[in-house]
Amino acid sequence: MRKKQRKTISKTHRKTISQNSSVNRKYKDTLFRMIFRDRKNLLSLYNALNNSSYTNPDEMEITTLEDVIYVGMKNDVSFLFSSIMNLYEHQSTVNPNMPVRGLFYLARIYQNYIKKMDLNIYSSGQIPLPVPVYVVFYNGGKAEDEYQELKLSDAFMKSEFTGQVALECNVMVININLGHNEELLENCKILWEYAYFVNEVRENQKHGFSIEEAVRKAQKNCIEQDILKEFLKKNSAEVKDVILEEFNQEQYEEGLRKEGQMEGRKETLINLYRKHLLTLEQAAEEYGTTVEEFQKLL
Template sequence: MAEKLHVVRNQKDTVFRMLFREKKELLELYNALNDSAYNSPEDLTICTLENAIYMNFKNDISFLLDSEMNLYEHQGSYNPNMPLRDLVYIAKQLEKYTRDETIYSSTLVKIPVPRFVVFYNGTDGQPERQILRLSDAFEKETSEPELELKVLMLNINFGHNKELMEKCRTLREYSQYVDRVRKYAKRMRIEEAVERAVTECIREGILADFLSSQRAEVIAVSIFEYNEEEEMRKIRASEYKNGKEDGIAQGIKQGIEQGIEQGMVETCKELGVSFEQTVARLKLRLGISEQEAQEKVRHYW
């Protein structure tokens, strides 16, 4: 059994991923979602796809429990393509799962039941829960699709899905923390807003152990998350106003990435993070080589 959760390392970390990469908290979330009462985190078997990146899609957290393969994804913005992304990912997972079997034999090869969940906490209004279907993407509508994949999307913003929040303390307190960051960011700099939210939450027992032990990392990640959300919100507003312009999409993306890189380096420097540690974080977040990370850090240091 793997010792650590399979958490995407070549994509940016989020506070949500940091929280639920721990088996204890992940099992708490699973129990809340499924009205189950598993009490041993070691019952979780983590599914890893080492060096398997297909179409640049990787899942946040994937694990086996009770003959179910669960794929959990955190999204800060609405993405209607999650069923297609999960289809690509589950195909690679099942290929790995059945590698010692032959699917050409007369014996039925058993596979775990796939479960797909998206935890959404973007600022665009979304319902408490909704089902995203692969068939919605079909170019031609069909009443009985022969291939279907359904993803449960849950709104985990503060005040939503209260029954689920009552069952999962970690998720509830995460929602409270994010809400405070956003509330304070409306009237002060994001750096000050995050610092204040972290301090208050620790004092009031909201994610206290987690925030205390990983304070610097959480502050840095929270700032990056908020800045990226703001950039994406500006882009969506521009697209809505002017129409989608595919020709400039790549340029916009590159501009955002450059701004994030600079923000990461400057924030790490302000927090007293060493040059070497900053290089390591940039390498981890952007999925780039050691040399590339060093060059970027030197550029903004």
């Protein structure tokens, strides 16, 4: 029974990949990016994170990569401000490989910066570079810590090397679901409104509404309460499409993770059986299938 279900999931994933093949050709907006492409909103978020009080959003230089090569690397916005190269994105899942993506993305941003500033990396003098800051705003459905710090070095394979490693990339993951990091959400009203809207969609789904109806009801409720009111009224259709895409992608990625977990569990049980640590019957029972079906996996 479960074996057939896994095959169905795989076919669904392949179909979804085919349907979403345009992702490799065109960047797909996220609701977070739609909101924070507005420089005033972005400056408000920067101030809330850094306990600052800057007032001129025109001083921000947007550095978000738009070319096709980096489309597959999900990023919402990057910008240079106050000698800091900021990389912000939202995620509905916490991925331990974020530092790797950040490394690649930041390297390209700095490459563009050096070229634009006409800096000579072969000069005898040290070239000045902005300080890199990478922040991920988490708003998924799973319980996560208020703050998490992910490091590129955590991915390095164990070795006898005891010297100083050549690379590091730190990612600060901040939980912005309602009830978390309340001071940050209080200091950035637009971030709180964003979190509230996403929460409304999720709550509507929990009450049995389809994703389309959940979005519609969330939009209506937020407009009535003056939450993202003008933004939602102006971008109603686009917001619906973006949210549907985000939630479908979230469901798709969750399916991939579950499928990967099942695949890993299968390999573990097979190894235990081959090492005579489990009988065939025990392995089949643990995997949730019949002995005959489990034998076909060997």
